[in-house]
Amino acid sequence: MALxxxxxxxxxxxxxxxxxxxxxxxxxxxxxxxxxxxRWAARDLTDCPTASAALLSxxxxxDEVSVREVILTTLTVxxxxxxxxxxxxxxxxxxxxxxxxxxxxxKQLPDEVAPIMRGLLTDADPDVRIFAVNILESxxxxxxxxxxxxxxxxxxxxxxxxxAVDLLGEVGSxxxxxxxLRLKARYAKVPYIQxxxxxxxKRISDG
Amino acid sequence: MKRILxxxxxxxxxxYHRQILETAGYKVDEAVNGIEALEKSLQHPxxxxxxxxxxxxxxxxxxxxxxxxxxIYQAPAIMVSTEAKPDDQRQAFAAGANIYLVKPVKPEQxxxxxxxxxxxxxx
Numbered sequence: 454m455a456l457x458x459x460x461x462x463x464x465x466x467x468x469x470x471x472x473x474x475x476x477x478x479x480x481x482x483x484x485x486x487x488x489x490x491x492r493w494a495a496r497d498l499t500d501c502p503t504a505s506a507a508l509l510s511x512x513x514x515x516d517e518v519s520v521r522e523v524i525l526t527t528l529t530v531x532x533x534x535x536x537x538x539x540x541x542x543x544x545x546x547x548x549x550x551x552x553x554x555x556x557x558x559x560k561q562l563p564d565e566v567a568p569i570m571r572g573l574l575t576d577a578d579p580d581v582r583i584f585a586v587n588i589l590e591s592x593x594x595x596x597x598x599x600x601x602x603x604x605x606x607x608x609x610x611x612x613x614x615x616x617a618v619d620l621l622g623e624v625g626s627x628x629x630x631x632x633x634l635r636l637k638a639r640y641a642k643v644p645y646i647q648x649x650x651x652x653x654x655k656r657i658s659d660g
Numbered sequence: 661m662k663r664i665l666x667x668x669x670x671x672x673x674x675x676y677h678r679q680i681l682e683t684a685g686y687k688v689d690e691a692v693n694g695i696e697a698l699e700k701s702l703q704h705p706x707x708x709x710x711x712x713x714x715x716x717x718x719x720x721x722x723x724x725x726x727x728x729x730x731x732i733y734q735a736p737a738i739m740v741s742t743e744a745k746p747d748d749q750r751q752a753f754a755a756g757a758n759i760y761l762v763k764p765v766k767p768e769q770x771x772x773x774x775x776x777x778x779x780x781x782x783x
Contacts, residue, residue: 547747549719557716583742587714612742612763619672645764648679649672 476501509539622653662707694718736777
């Protein structure tokens with residue numbers, strides 16, 4: 454009787470998966486035509502400490518929102534200097550969605566962003582200074598109030614000060630009272646500043 | 661009386677615009693980003709939108725583009741932003757804004773544009 458070779462299941466090869474998770478392969482996958490492949494690659498690159506530059510490069514021309522979200526999450530996990538500098542550069546992008554996504558990502562990195570915050574708040578571009586104030590909104594850091602006070606005392610742009618006043622109403626203490634009154638006097642003919650400073654002062658006095 | 665939706669992630673700005681519009685007799689609702697604004701506008705169409713550009717989740721441009729696809733009434737929209745570059749205005753009009761105003765807006769300035777866009781007589 455002839456022996457009948459029983460068909461055994463092929464052993465599951467882990468090689469392909471390992472290959473796919475290799476850092477170099479993942480970096481290549483970032484440019485795959487399939488958004489799902491790019492998304493998985495971006496997610497898996499959290500295990501590749503030198504991936505920030507490639508992720509930032511992809512971020513600049515990535516059209517899929519879901520892929521951008523994963524790239525930004527991975528960048529916040531990596532949180533290295535390259536990632537931070539790249540996120541700051543995103544604040545200068547003409548793409549509004551990318552700018553806003555970078556702001557949200559930077560809010561998740563209080564310790565990494567804090568050392569560069571003073572520079573962002575004195576950036577030559579007033580839009581970047583406004584975005585920096587937006588980042589402070591949820592950047593739990595002991596110097597937030599003093600940074601905001603410095604903004605309303607020294608920033609020459611009305612809209613930067615206006616954005617800072619909005620936040621001082623939420624995080625300000627009695628230390629903000631005099632600076633707010635100075636700003637109110639400086640922009641006595643601007644209805645919004647009058648409204649916003651009154652509101653902030655009331656919030657502070659209400660505790 | 662037509663209802664107006666204010667869309668801005670800054671609470672103080674929403675309160676400021678609301679005060680101006682309610683004092684002038686308009687009914688006002690608020691949304692903190694484009695997603696919330698789309699949900700509200702699909703439930704109850706508004707007569708006019710006052711829209712910020714920079715907002716999380718869905719920015720003002722994205723909101724207006726979606727609104728123009730979905731809103732059969734094609735209600736007018738005033739885009740209000742801190743950004744005064746010509747390209748910002750171009751993008752706003754391309755997305756479907758009728759007017760572009762730079763923050764901070766003066767009360768009389770906002771009300772004139774609201775009345776004009778709603779086809780109301782100027783006092």
